[in-house]
Amino acid sequence: MKEIRLNAFEMNTVGHQSPGLWAHPRDRSADYTDLDYWTGLAKTLERGLFDGLFLADVLGVYDVYAGSPDAALRHAVQLPVNDPLLLIPAMAAVTEHLGFGVTCTLSYEPPYPLARRLSTLDHLTKGRAGWNIVTGYLNSAATGMGMAVQPRHEQRYEIAEEYMQVMYKLWEGGWADDAARRDRQHRVFADPARVRRVTHEGEFYRVDAMHLCEPSPQRTPVLYQAGASTRGRAFAAAHAECVFINGPNPHVVAPQVADIRRRAAANGRDPADVQIYTLATVITGRDAAEARAKHAEYRHYADPEAALTLFSGWTGVDFSRFKPDDELRYIETEAMRSALASFTSDDPNRIWTVRELAEHVAIGGRGPLFVGAPDDIAERLIAWVAETDVDGFNLAYAVTPESFEDFVTFIVPELQRRGAFKHDYAPGTYREKLFGPGRAHLAAPHPAVQHRFI
Amino acid sequence: MKEIRLNAFEMNTVGHQSPGLWAHPRDRSADYTDLDYWTGLAKTLERGLFDGLFLADVLGVYDVYAGSPDAALRHAVQLPVNDPLLLIPAMAAVTEHLGFGVTCTLSYEPPYPLARRLSTLDHLTKGRAGWNIVTGYLNSAATGMGMAVQPRHEQRYEIAEEYMQVMYKLWEGGWADDAARRDRQHRVFADPARVRRVTHEGEFYRVDAMHLCEPSPQRTPVLYQAGASTRGRAFAAAHAECVFINGPNPHVVAPQVADIRRRAAANGRDPADVQIYTLATVITGRDAAEARAKHAEYRHYADPEAALTLFSGWTGVDFSRFKPDDELRYIETEAMRSALASFTSDDPNRIWTVRELAEHVAIGGRGPLFVGAPDDIAERLIAWVAETDVDGFNLAYAVTPESFEDFVTFIVPELQRRGAFKHDYAPGTYREKLFGPGRAHLAAPHPAVQHRFI
Numbered sequence: 001m002k003e004i005r006l007n008a009f010e011m012n013t014v015g016h017q018s019p020g021l022w023a024h025p026r027d028r029s030a031d032y033t034d035l036d037y038w039t040g041l042a043k044t045l046e047r048g049l050f051d052g053l054f055l056a057d058v059l060g061v062y063d064v065y066a067g068s069p070d071a072a073l074r075h076a077v078q079l080p081v082n083d084p085l086l087l088i089p090a091m092a093a094v095t096e097h098l099g100f101g102v103t104c105t106l107s108y109e110p111p112y113p114l115a116r117r118l119s120t121l122d123h124l125t126k127g128r129a130g131w132n133i134v135t136g137y138l139n140s141a142a143t144g145m146g147m148a149v150q151p152r153h154e155q156r157y158e159i160a161e162e163y164m165q166v167m168y169k170l171w172e173g174g175w176a177d178d179a180a181r182r183d184r185q186h187r188v189f190a191d192p193a194r195v196r197r198v199t200h201e202g203e204f205y206r207v208d209a210m211h212l213c214e215p216s217p218q219r220t221p222v223l224y225q226a227g228a229s230t231r232g233r234a235f236a237a238a239h240a241e242c243v244f245i246n247g248p249n250p251h252v253v254a255p256q257v258a259d260i261r262r263r264a265a266a267n268g269r270d271p272a273d274v275q276i277y278t279l280a281t282v283i284t285g286r287d288a289a290e291a292r293a294k295h296a297e298y299r300h301y302a303d304p305e306a307a308l309t310l311f312s313g314w315t316g317v318d319f320s321r322f323k324p325d326d327e328l329r330y331i332e333t334e335a336m337r338s339a340l341a342s343f344t345s346d347d348p349n350r351i352w353t354v355r356e357l358a359e360h361v362a363i364g365g366r367g368p369l370f371v372g373a374p375d376d377i378a379e380r381l382i383a384w385v386a387e388t389d390v391d392g393f394n395l396a397y398a399v400t401p402e403s404f405e406d407f408v409t410f411i412v413p414e415l416q417r418r419g420a421f422k423h424d425y426a427p428g429t430y431r432e433k434l435f436g437p438g439r440a441h442l443a444a445p446h447p448a449v450q451h452r453f454i
Numbered sequence: 455m456k457e458i459r460l461n462a463f464e465m466n467t468v469g470h471q472s473p474g475l476w477a478h479p480r481d482r483s484a485d486y487t488d489l490d491y492w493t494g495l496a497k498t499l500e501r502g503l504f505d506g507l508f509l510a511d512v513l514g515v516y517d518v519y520a521g522s523p524d525a526a527l528r529h530a531v532q533l534p535v536n537d538p539l540l541l542i543p544a545m546a547a548v549t550e551h552l553g554f555g556v557t558c559t560l561s562y563e564p565p566y567p568l569a570r571r572l573s574t575l576d577h578l579t580k581g582r583a584g585w586n587i588v589t590g591y592l593n594s595a596a597t598g599m600g601m602a603v604q605p606r607h608e609q610r611y612e613i614a615e616e617y618m619q620v621m622y623k624l625w626e627g628g629w630a631d632d633a634a635r636r637d638r639q640h641r642v643f644a645d646p647a648r649v650r651r652v653t654h655e656g657e658f659y660r661v662d663a664m665h666l667c668e669p670s671p672q673r674t675p676v677l678y679q680a681g682a683s684t685r686g687r688a689f690a691a692a693h694a695e696c697v698f699i700n701g702p703n704p705h706v707v708a709p710q711v712a713d714i715r716r717r718a719a720a721n722g723r724d725p726a727d728v729q730i731y732t733l734a735t736v737i738t739g740r741d742a743a744e745a746r747a748k749h750a751e752y753r754h755y756a757d758p759e760a761a762l763t764l765f766s767g768w769t770g771v772d773f774s775r776f777k778p779d780d781e782l783r784y785i786e787t788e789a790m791r792s793a794l795a796s797f798t799s800d801d802p803n804r805i806w807t808v809r810e811l812a813e814h815v816a817i818g819g820r821g822p823l824f825v826g827a828p829d830d831i832a833e834r835l836i837a838w839v840a841e842t843d844v845d846g847f848n849l850a851y852a853v854t855p856e857s858f859e860d861f862v863t864f865i866v867p868e869l870q871r872r873g874a875f876k877h878d879y880a881p882g883t884y885r886e887k888l889f890g891p892g893r894a895h896l897a898a899p900h901p902a903v904q905h906r907f908i
Contacts, residue, residue: 012574014643023638030636030643033577033670035547059567061664069646069664076643080634080668082574083567089544090578093489108567113513113537120466120536123487124544180534182484184477187757189468189484189530192523210515210523214534216487303641 001419004385005392005434007101007244007277008045008404011056012084014076017281017365017396019310020303022076027301027399032082035090041401042091045098048408049422051434052099052130053091054224054244054277054394055084059105062313065305066320075306077313085121092125099430101130101224101242106163107156112207115170118221119213127217127429127440130242132224133235135160157231162202164239164447169198171220172442173451174211190214196453218429219441220448228256236274237263238447241431244394246279246366250387253278257389268445275391275434279367280381283398284410288373295363295371298398302362304355311361324355363398378414385420455873458839459846459888461555461731462499462858465510466538468530471735471819471850473764474757476530481755481853486536489544495855496545499552502862503876505887506553506584507545508678508698508731508848509538513559516767519759520774529760531767539575546579553884555584555678555696560617561610566661569624572675573667581671581883581894584696586678587689589614611685616656618693618901623652625674626896627905628665644668650907672883673895674902682710690728691717692901695885698848700733700820704841707732711843722899729845729888733821734835737852738864742827749817749825752852756816758809765815778809817852832868839874 014029015022022029031037045053062077063069072079088100102121104114122129135156179194200207225240227233233256236243243260247253261271283298285291308319329351363369368384370377381393397403415421426433429440442448468483469476476483485491499507516531517523526533542554556575558568576583589610633648654661679694681687687710690697697714701707711732715725737752739745762773783805817823822838824831835847851857869875880887883894896902 020641022643023641025638035543035578039547059570059666061666069649073644073646073649074642079666080644081666082577083571086539086543086571086574086578089489089540089542090547093493093544093547108564110562113562116513117537117540120540123536124489124540184479187474187477187755188528189476190527190534192527195523195527212513212515212533212535301641 001382002385002391003422004381004415004420005275005277006048006050006421007052007054007392007394008041008050009054009056009279009394009396010041010400011078012082012087013078013080015078015306016056016400017279018298018302018363018398019077019306020075020362021298021301021399024298024301024399026402029397029400030076035087037401038087038091039094041404042095042098044401044404044408046095048404048412049425050098050408051392052101052430054101054130054132055087055103056132057081057084057103057105057134059108062309064316064318065309065312067318071305071309071320072313075303075309077306077309085117088121088129089124092128097128097425097433099128099130099222099433100125101132101222103132103134103224105134106160107135111163111166111170111205112209115167116212119171119211119216119219122216122218122221123213125430127431129216129218130222130224130430132226132244133160133164133239134226154231157227157235159204160235162204165202165451166198166200166205166207168220168448168451169200169207170211172448173453174198175213175215176453177215180214194453217440218431222430222434233260233263236260237267237269240274241442242275242277242434244277244279245390246394248360248366248368250384253384253390254388261389273435273446276389277392277394278384278388278390279365279396280384280393281364281367281369281396281398282377282403282407282411283363283369283371284374284377284406286374286410288376291371291373298363299359302359304358304362307358307361308354310365311357314366319354319358322354324353324358326354328352328354328357365396367394367396369398374410374414377411378418378420381411381415382418382420455836456839456845457876458835458869458874459729459731460502460504460875461506461508461846461848462495462504463508463510463733463848463850464495464854465532466536466541467532467534469760470510470532470854471733471821472752472756472817472852473531473760474529474816475752475755475853478752478755478853480856483851483854484530489541491855492541492545493548495858496549496552498855498858498862500549502858502866503879504552504862505846506555506884508555508584508586509541509557510586511535511538511557511559511588513562516763518770518772519763519766521772525759525763525774526767529757529763531760531763539571542575542583543578546582551582551879551887553582553584553676553887554579555586555676557586557588557678559588560614561589565617565620565624565659566663569621570666573625573665573670573673576670576672576675577667579884581885583670583672584676584678584884586680586698587614587618587693588680608685611689613658614689616658619656619905620652620654620659620661622674622902622905623654623661624665626902627907628652629667629669630907631669634668648907671894672885676884676888687714687717690714691721691723694728695896696729696731696888698731698733699844700848702814702820702822704838707838707844708842715843727889727900730843731846731848732838732842732844733819733850734838734847735818735821735823735850735852736831736857736861736865737817737823737825738828738831738860740828740864742830745825745827752817753813756813758812758816761812761816762808764819765811768820773808776808778807778812780808782806782808782811819850821848821850823852828864828868831865832872832874835865835869836872836874 630648
């Protein structure tokens with residue numbers, strides 16, 4: 001049986017994918033400013049043999065709803081949102097195997113310092129760094145940077161393509177593997193003949209400098225991507241090693257998976273070299289009754305306005321203009337049709353109201369919500385993998401860290417019993433853990449490889 | 455007696471202020487990629503009641519010597535150099551009181567994401583963050599960013615002035631103190647009426663956005679500055695709370711201190727609200743003989759070429775063009791005269807050779823090197839403070855962490871015995887520890903205060 005991969009899906013913020021639930025008495029997401037929260041979470045995840053912790057980020061606010069950030073502030077809808085990168089060193093210090101996929105928006109930061117920062121992260125984690133490549137999608141981030149609006153979608157990916165070339169040159173092309181000799185006896189730290197200047201003259205970036213870091217265990221961190229658009233998938237098929245997607249049911253998810261694998265193959269890559277994680281939220285307990293009771297209790301804290309604030313940000317459609325009983329099929333805009341495709345195709349004949357959408361989004365966001373006994377959940381996750389060909393799940397919390405603790409306590413053993421989950425971490429770096437021994441570095445035909453300094 | 459302040463002076467690099475000594479068998483600076491090294495150091499410093507750890511940084515390489523980075527690579531002269539910020543969260547997790555002053559170059563990063571990153575740091579450290587404001591001084595960093603040369607000195611400070619205005623607006627002006635209500639019962643995280651948009655339209659920056667972070671314990675981190683130029687001192691007198699200077703003897707240091715305090719007073723600030731730290735290196739042991747033996751042993755690893763590589767980068771003068779016996783007085787350039795002023799004024803009649811300069815720089819850089827028994831060193835440090843009016847020392851290592859461990863073991867008790875060093879940390883944030891109770895936030899007439907959202 002295929003071994004299921006597991007990421008925890010988190011963000012350096014109060015309410016991540018469960019708008020309103022920060023107010024639940026057992027939810028600790030409002031402790032996001034405490035390192036203790038994060039180191040405790042990391043230890044829980046490593047105890048549960050999670051492959052990685054995936055940290056989302058937005059450099060902006062959800063201000064589409066009612067044209068203002070007020071609802072986001074009131075309900076803590078991914079706001080405040082602190083820098084994700086700074087969480088990782090403290091978590092790395094208390095774990096040995098857990099991988100870290102961190103979202104860094106490339107649109108507003110030049111490649112030279114970001115390459116150094118991510119090399120540093122890979123060094124400090126001893127090769128457990130992953131980078132979720134994001135071009136940004138909130139206008140509010142662009143105005144923070146002094147732009148009137150963000151660059152249009154297509155140009156963002158052109159910028160991203162060139163950005164990656166520069167990053168590869170710095171990470172793979174600056175220092176040869178044997179450059180840092182660290183020879184105390186002959187007092188030679190690095191061999192200058194094995195280090196070279198990185199030059200780049202492109203449309204958006206110019207670099208003429210030495211990469212400041214000696215080669216880190218993985219050189220290029222494990223590359224994540226989450227763009228669902230056609231252009232985003234093309235980018236993922238070229239660059240990404242892990243792709244994060246979402247959809248409420250296998251019928252929506254399976255074609256995305258097939259398309260990404262097809263595109264990767266068309267680029268000459270082994271389709272298995274792109275691992276695909278889909279969003280899911282699990283509420284469980286000792287048995288089905290306990291899970292259902294927990295779900296009922298959680299729902300009491302779910303907030304419809306908070307959910308619509310989140311959904312308005314994702315879609316660009318201001319849901320404050322609609323009434324709870326409005327039927328979505330009458331909300332006829334192109335953006336809406338595209339945004340709602342994932343929900344309506346669940347059952348093409350079902351008529352959704354705004355209220356139902358809000359309830360759906362409030363726990364689990366754009367992914368499925370699994371509520372049930374441990375054996376039941378395990379079977380359903382395994383069935384999802386079989387039906388969709390995903391490699392695993394990006395698990396959001398309803399209430400944190402309770403959702404993750406419950407998963408580790410109840411679901412992981414059930415998956416293990418069924419041969420669908422590992423009993424130990426594989427040795428080596430994050431990339432080796434995901435793709436096998438000898439795979440610490442990217443391999444041909446990945447585009448990074450052509451820039452390598454042999 | 456005035457209580458002496460102590461910072462450890464470090465950098466996320468191999469050889470910091472002791473070029474060549476990375477090869478010493480007990481030196482662990484080549485372990486800069488191990489979090490264990492940093493968490494161990496932080497615990498040592500907190501055991502010794504150090505006020506802070508000051509992390510230097512350069513986003514570039516020392517390539518003035520022989521017009522190439524080869525010597526810097528060979529001798530690990532502040533190269534490789536990794537990102538300093540990522541070290542702090544792991545150190546913060548194992549300490550409770552130690553402050554962290556981190557160097558971030560503002561010239562190549564927009565204020566909006568940096569303000570968020572430093573707010574995040576202040577949250578995660580529970581108010582122990584300090585920011586060393588640097589405009590960059592190596593051309594190699596500018597070429598990494600796609601510029602032909604860096605902006606000229608004067609313009610860098612104009613940019614920095616405007617940058618600070620934006621940072622203050624974000625840190626002090628975005629959220630009122632009572633904005634984040636965190637009221638679970640009424641399910642109100644933040645009060646939108648107490649959060650406002652930050653707008654700025656200047657010559658170099660435009661911002662129209664909400665600061666993404668709720669108020670951190672200090673809001674604005676403790677502000678460090680290290681520019682020794684006239685323009686740098688004017689900037690420090692306006693903005694800095696801690697200033698880092700250097701000079702080989704009290705005659706060179708005292709006028710700098712007086713000038714900075716005079717300028718602060720001219721800005722309406724209490725001169726005592728600017729704490730001044732001067733560079734020093736200490737080699738000690740159980741007694742004078744042990745200290746001298748250690749010094750002799752260290753000198754065996756000091757490397758003249760490495761020292762001149764460092765000094766060439768600081769001064770912009772390529773010392774590879776000179777012979778060891780060349781006398782500095784004949785190296786007649788304006789840059790040299792200015793760079794060497796601090797050395798030659800030690801004894802105006804002394805004739806320095808290039809070799810002697812290299813030996814001097816190799817351990818202790820531009821600051822004094824104190825070698826001796828604990829009581830002797832303590833007396834000399836106290837005398838320095840009396841003669842110069844500095845508040846304390848930025849202590850570089852000769853061999854790390856040995857130099858810091860020796861200082862904690864041998865010198866701290868001697869200073870305490872003389873009433874010149876605290877016996878416990880003061881409570882509160884970094885700013886309160888440095889400036890007293892009730893001083894968590896900046897106070898008038900500091901320019902940050904006018905931007906505050908009351």
